[in-house]
Amino acid sequence: xxxxxxxxxxxxxxxxxxxxxxxxxxxxxxxxxxxxxxxxxxxxxxxxxxxxxxxxxxxxxxxxxxxxxxxxxxxxxxxxxxxxxxxxxxxxxx
Numbered sequence: 001x002x003x004x005x006x007x008x009x010x011x012x013x014x015x016x017x018x019x020x021x022x023x024x025x026x027x028x029x030x031x032x033x034x035x036x037x038x039x040x041x042x043x044x045x046x047x048x049x050x051x052x053x054x055x056x057x058x059x060x061x062x063x064x065x066x067x068x069x070x071x072x073x074x075x076x077x078x079x080x081x082x083x084x085x086x087x088x089x090x091x092x093x094x
Contacts, residue, residue: 008081011052012036029077033087043090047073052082 002008006025010032011018021035034041054069055061064070079085 008079010079010081010083010085012085012087023079025081027079028075029073029079029085029087030075032079032085033089036087039092040087040089043092044075045088045090047077047079047088048086049073049077049079050084051080052084055084 007022008025008027009020009022011020013019021032023032023035029047030041030044033044033047049071050061050064050069054064054067058064058067058069061070
């Protein structure tokens with residue numbers, strides 16, 4: 001059904017939560033950030049990206065970084081199904 005509806009997902013992680021977010025296939029990083037909070041889309045700077053399969057294969061975040069599989073992506077990056085994102089955004093204007 002997800003394929004038919006052209007849905008994908010990405011993940012965010014924190015010290016006490018891992019969360020899956022649903023997006024349409026072809027969504028760029030700023031719009032994916034906007035799914036989390038609209039201010040993140042407006043103030044998007046970059047996304048630190050790790051694909052789930054790389055993490056699964058290498059075992060942990062340190063190894064992913066060591067193998068150069070952790071990537072910094074900008075506003076034109078199309079989020080892939082299974083990406084793990086760390087969103088960097090500026091301060092919201094008040």
